[in-house]
Amino acid sequence: MALTKNKNEETLGKIEIAPEVIGVIAGLAAAEVENVAGMQGSFTNEMRERLGGAVNHSKGVKIDLTEAGIVIDVYCYIQFGATIPLLAQNIQDSIRETILNMTGLEVVEVNIHIVGVQFERQETISFDELEI
Numbered sequence: 001m002a003l004t005k006n007k008n009e010e011t012l013g014k015i016e017i018a019p020e021v022i023g024v025i026a027g028l029a030a031a032e033v034e035n036v037a038g039m040q041g042s043f044t045n046e047m048r049e050r051l052g053g054a055v056n057h058s059k060g061v062k063i064d065l066t067e068a069g070i071v072i073d074v075y076c077y078i079q080f081g082a083t084i085p086l087l088a089q090n091i092q093d094s095i096r097e098t099i100l101n102m103t104g105l106e107v108v109e110v111n112i113h114i115v116g117v118q119f120e121r122q123e124t125i126s127f128d129e130l131e132i
Helices: 019-031 043-050 084-103
Strands: 003-005 015-017 036-039 061-065 070-079 107-118
Touching (some): 015 019, 019 070, 036 107, 070 084, 084 107
């Protein structure tokens, strides 16, 4: 299924945008927001990326095409200390604006699902570094 955009019936043709493209745009827009630690992906996606495979930019994004319009669900991890309501609003704004700018399509809903919190990594000291 593809999204079709017709602004003027007298144009040269139609533009079709696949839902996967909307997913990639939304995933990249969400990942660029400050305090987003990452996007939720499946075990298979994570292993593929770690083994040097292609990065799935639409991971953690679900696109639903409804009669009312595009509904996007985003599943992400946040940095510890982030203000969740403010961060969620920033993600929603970023996704709506980016999709509108790149495709001209309006998004009906952007639902944010916080699935985890990432804490700062503690520095570890190896036994070789200790002076005994």
